[in-house]
Amino acid sequence: MRTDVFAQRHIGITEDNISRMLKTVKAESIEQLIYETLPSDIRLKHPLGLPKALSENEYLSHLKKLSEKNKIFKTYIGLGYHESLVPSVIQRNILENPGWYTAYTPYQAEISQGRLEALLNFQSMICDLTGMELANASLLDESTAAAEAMTMLFDLRGREQKKNGSLKFFVSEEVLPQTLSLLQTRSTPLDIELVVGNHNEFQFSTEFYGALLQYPGKYGQVQDLSEFVAKAQKHDIKIAVAADILGLTMLVPPGEFGADVVVGTTQRFGIPLGYGGPHAAYFATKEAYKRDIPGRIIGLTKDMDGKPALRMALQTREQHIKRDKATSNICTAQVLLAVMAGMYAVYHGPKGLSYIANKVHASAITLASALEKLGIEQINTSFFDTITIKADASKVRPVAERNEVNFLYNNNGSISISLNEATSIHDLEQIVDIFAKSVGKDSIRIDSLSDQLAIEPNLRRTSPFLENPVFNSYRSETELMRYIKKLERKDLSLTHSMISLGSCTMKLNAASEMLPLSWAHWGNIHPFVPVDQAEGYQIVLKELEQHLSTITGFAATSLQPNSGAQGEYAGLMIIRAYHESRGEGHRNICLIPASAHGTNPASAVMAGMQVVVTKTDDRGNIDVADLEEKAELYKDRLSALMVTYPSTHGVFESSIKQITKIIHDNGGKVYMDGANMNAQVGLTNPGEIGADVCHLNLHKTFAIPHGGGGPGVGPICVSEELVDFLPGNPVIKTGGDKAITAISAAPWGSSLVCLISYGYIRMLGEKGLAQATKIAILNANYIKDRLSGKFDVLYTGEMGRAAHEMIIDCRPFKHKGIEVSDIAKRLMDYGFHAPTVSFPVAGTLMIEPTESESLAELDRFCNALLSIRQEIETSSADNPDNPLKNAPHTLEMVTNDSWDYPYTRRKAAFPLPYLHENKFWPSVRRVDDAYGDRNLICTCAPIEAYQEA
Template sequence: MTQTLSQLEHNGAFIERHIGPSPEQQAVMLDAIGASSLEALIGSIVPADIQLPGPPAVGEAATEQQALAELKAIASQNLRYKSWIGMGYSAVITPPVILRNMLENPGWYTAYTPYQPEVSQGRLEALLNFQQVTIDLTGMDIASASLLDEATAAAEAMAMAKRISKLKTANKFFIADDIHPQTLDVVRTRAETFGFELIIDRADKALDHDDLFGVLLQHVGTTGEAHDYSKLITELKAHKVIVSVAADFMSLVMLEAPGKQGADIVFGSAQRFGVPMGYGGPHAAFFASRDEHKRSMPGRIIGVSRDAAGNTALRMAMQTREQHIRREKANSNICTSQVLLANIAGLYAVFHGPVGLKRIASRIHRFTNILAAGLQNGGLKLRHHHWFDTLTVEVADKAAVLSRAVSFGVNLRSDIHNAVGITLDETTCREDISALFAILLGDTHNQDIDKLDGEVAADSQSIPAGLQRQSEILTHQVFNRHHSETEMMRYMHSLEKKDLALNQAMIPLGSCTMKLNAAAEMIPITWPEFAELHPFCPAEQATGYLQMIGQLSQWLVQLTGYDALCMQPNSGAQGEYAGLLAIRRYHESRNEGDRHLCLIPSSAHGTNPASAQMAGMDVVVVACDKQGNIDLGDLREKAAQAGDKLSCIMVTYPSTHGVYEETIREVCQIVHQYGGQVYLDGANMNAQVGITTPGYIGADVSHLNLHKTFCIPHGGGGPGMGPIGVKAHLAPFVPGHSVVQIDGVLTQQGAVSAAPFGSASILPISWMYIRMMGAEGLKQASSVAILNANYIASRLQSAYPILYTGRDGRVAHECILDIRPLKEQTGISELDIAKRLIDYGFHAPTMSFPVAGTLMVEPTESEGKVELDRFIDAMLSIRMEIDRVADGEWPAEDNPLINAPHTQMEIVGEWAHPYSRELAVFPAGNHNKYWPTVKRLDDVFGDRNLFCSCVPMSEYQ
């Protein structure tokens, strides 16, 4: 049959590339589960009273080419000025070998958090490198594998200082008045919810105050002054005050480490190690501490352990999912770190090595000295005597200087009284220095760069002797052998092939939504129009960004049923925190500040109670019934008991158990009846988009995991974005920003992240996804995600009981396989099944969450029937292997499940197992075989012998 032009155009649509099963495959799957159509399936699963009457108003789908062209036109409105604003953000040169082989490589960016270490050894090694860089540069004993950004790391340092302080009654935190203003903004917000009293003053005034539990100093102040704080830190520690220091990676190459000056905690941004500014992020924060405080550190730590064969292997130590386990007693609510960006920074250090880094840092510092000398020769006064890369220049007519800078296509820092700030970077060249002389001194400045270079090289006091680095850095061999592009390319590939990512197989993790991160969505993030902008550049230079963010916000408003959206939170957990802050501020505005009780179902995601605690709320647990639904009787009782102290409820929908609860509207009504607000966790939005919305259901605020539902890749454990949608009455209370003010876009409230729009440079990914899917495509994606989950549940239910179902025995977008009866009968656990799946070429489903002894599977809409069947066949084959153990054919202590995974080295050695080598390593055939490089990790050994820095390369052989 001849097709029409519109049909031919539709056939090029992105929707068919994103959604895995073809219409023909969908029909077969629907028949297998006994549903007449996709619409009938959704109608039978989703409660009728919450189904939307029509599609969301986000427009029709565009092709990849159309969407890219539209976004390129938007991006071109951004002005690519040179920004020497500083304040923790600098232009960088990302080595092309890293850009191409990591940032643009799905083998790196589609991987998930390394909760299954056997399939994550490559990125774990890269993260260990990052930790080693942090340890060397900060002079501390132990470092984490990254936090969200510098400002939130400062807030975490304050919270940690309180935890480890021996002055238990002390409640004051002192902050030096020359930290970055955005850092102060975020710390203020966090201190308010914790009830800490902040004191902001000159650093030397810290000793004038009693009752301090901690102090925050900045190694190189926001206006450029390099500080030798060793004497002050010694005196503070004599008073048992915990000292945190904010530092800069590049300056630490030349300046003495804060750890050598006595600091207890050192943190900062790793952005300058090869990560573009991107209008604010994502950027990995580094965080380091003294060894005695390691159990109190926030975030994740990579540790060296061993596998079942006794070989060196890496894993996440201590903090692994700790907020899920400790809930409101967790050290932090940071579920997302910035793994992809930490790995870029770590590999930047590997590629350049200590010699290369010293060359880059020395060049930046030399240019700063030349600029300083020339400006002083020209009669201008510098505010400080000691600096690394930043000068504060006093000027008579600041407005004229800033205007002249803009005429040169240059941004200078403008918020310093009677002065401008200039921060140089690795992209700075001679022509830039000449331009700065012309801007500040006039066209006839007569400053000779070569002559100035000779003068400052012979006699520079800008880094005093006591601040010059004496200790060596990056002596480990990994930082001293990969400096040619050939070696670097091969090293990165050797790491990549140790890992299992979406370019190899489906990752059926429940609650994580590992869907396609399409190449067309990823392309724009490296466009210089998006990558090069400073987050504090004038708004008129970011017109394209603001248009893109505005469009994306409006689409998300339509898709959530809310009235407004705040794009600032840069992780899902930060979104939870920001949403609860909005609720808290709303109650306070109505003189109901005593509302502090947060109801949380026992099934909730572990970050929920951790976020509530951070927001200054007390958690009250609401019971669930035997079907996993919220117990309405218990909810009514707890809400009535709370009365006028009720702040909110945090509920996930569909539930964490993977079911559309029929009573969700009643839950909202009960909480509203007592004056509380409804926080609906957006973790499971992939089962709502186009079908229902939180706003339509009756919620007041939700965060959206853009790295789940809206296609930003997980990046091996971050980046993420967690913007919040709110009803109109909460809109005035979402986070704002102290540095950037844009009327009608940002509120005057305190910030939760360093940059006004969080990790803005990855927002084009979600923009592209929505633009290419359109209203119908988005609904179809949610519907097929539900179909795929029910297809898996239907085919596996005879082998593994499905723990929770809704009407007609259906599930939502994920299903929970109950392994507990099998374990009781055979001794084979969910852990054994998870590790055996590696031999079949799969990442394991989510283990023991939300119910211990179970596996939670979420296939997403991107997996086609062939891959779903491959996974189902693997699970059924494993079930038959379990039967062979139960029947006594294989001993309980020696079988393919408890010995899994099996490595190449193992099968070439002696073989004494009661099953064949072929069954061990090729249970599903030898097509596209994934080879794990280590056997099962020894977690107990790793925790008892905590070692979190690089080990000799020989250990990996």
């Protein structure tokens, strides 16, 4: 074995394993298996031409050199992004800890209690600081959160108003430019009219259903918004406020002056800038809107023993349930970043946050005072961290850049300076010196920070916050380290065992891919610095775009969408823009197969399209006759087909080229959902099958970790005729010549984690990427054949092969009283996370092993399922007191003095020998979802509140 070949470290199957596995799947070679799996007419005919693979050491050296091309200036641009100090205890124990970053979305609550508690902390923090009653567990960024607020308020009040012929949403001119751009994107397909103006001059009218205000404003002015909100309430206008999270420790929270929604970012709570992301946005609202709030909510419930437990609440609100009736397509949150931000508040507590905020505020006052002594006027009358001054940018900017300092140079001729927690007195003196030189005066020495306040008395916060014990108990690093570890131990992640979720591709997130995320030259760059200061990033991002375009067979790529669902939406908005550019804006029909993921129809509706569902046949494939009939029926209005390939059923449909031709012949475009690209890379691609645009889940196929439910990245790759429409950004130019407005806040989305996918491609190289795909397919077919005869596989290709995933049918066990959920919970006792439950077919498990798992792990997983199958045989619907119905079994349950079950403790907890060596214990018994939804508690309430509920 060559120790310098990354593919041999990433791919879990060795050459020695392959021959044994081929016997199981009855194939002479991997090439035969691939031939029997992929239709021959879509196989790639030529090499992709990707760069030669680098060893891990070569890659890290390469990335180090690129990082040094980035210029780390002191940056005071603001606009929602600020340098922050990541506490080392959080960086080491969460950001750099695979126990946290390799976990999956907490759909299986019993083995996710640690992450759920950390998210409950986050929600509690947000409710306290905003003064609102309910918060979700994070969104993608501040701008998309503001857009979600606009559409939620639209759903609450706007739809009824639309009947009256007027539908307007007011946006304060103080709103961040990237947010305004994103509001333009989201409002257009919904026919919402944006009205931008000075909120102090706003003429209240029943034509408006809602408004968005910025607090403080983009140039730092803090205004009293209470009068505006009071007038809006009289006119039944709903109010959203985008608020600075650190500023809310000093400013009256929007909930106290009547806001309906408060949104923002928690980036400055210990999250690296990362050239734009990932960062956790927040969204807080009134409890009355609990069934309308987008994203995930973590709530308290009880388990089978009546003890407190956490889980995701009110899931019937979500897109995977509501599909085309959904008001949002949100699928990915920013869990890892929300956990970090929440832990920042746990570590610092209310006094620590107040200290940081006061220091930032004092720094701004001190700087303003020093500049005024130089004769430079500061124009904000009330401010928190940002001052705006009248100065000649043409004189200031060259001096600032020579001193490696960035300010915000405004279009109105003023200059804004946003200070942050990392700003020191030395930094303030440097800023003063820059301005002194620009006006030809001597600089001013600063000995200490001002003890004055620049916030009007009526705007100062008086209410307490973060009073819960969790925010007042972990001041020392020792205590916080132990608290983080206590939560980590409650969560099953890839550090424990294979997570075989179909359509989610939980593969290795290699250490060499992850290490650079902690390097300062990648982490500490503001997304709006001049691009020549981010040369290293520009090289990586452009190369990654080129590699992804090559892999998909397309002409260009945009990395801006910061989740898969955002990528879907971006792709459809580009198709919409393309049709409009040709005078065919009336094309609004989107064909979607019945088996599609719930985000597909939700995204289509958000893009202003009308969803028409096409049938699937008995084999799970698209019913081509039905598709053709509907394509021809709607040929004058056909906009797009959304198709997943291989299908959601884990099959390479042989009719795919026929399908794409039908759509093109009828004037439509083909959008391919890239959720299953792990079965395509290096063997076929969306361009080859005839698609026009696809999104890729970098957090699936390209090795970005799921982080417990986010971050995700969902870039879009497009054909030549769609390149001009790739999304832009209002601050830094991106996108095509006819760019649609922004899809996410930052120009290149979550740039920092794109380093991971860049490393994955550069270290595997073309040969390694193709081998990874082949092994993923081999592993899936190996599991399928090992389970054969005990579990029915619902769908296979024409030669009996699965793609990279397969669906096993658990419905035949109902006569034994066993549901698919019982199998999912029992797998926890065997140390495994359940595969995807009841999607795309109710009562089934969708299994995807990926290429990273070893043969020993595949066998362990198969043995667990086969053991459970034997348990099903001995179960009876007449006697539900069995290991499956009682699963999962906790340590407390098994070690209890009494044991009243008709099977042994060993059978409950140690059904197979390997568990004696490495046992993972679920921390709660099966949770009661319905109880939690009836008695909604979504903050860190004391136990008494739970007991009263």
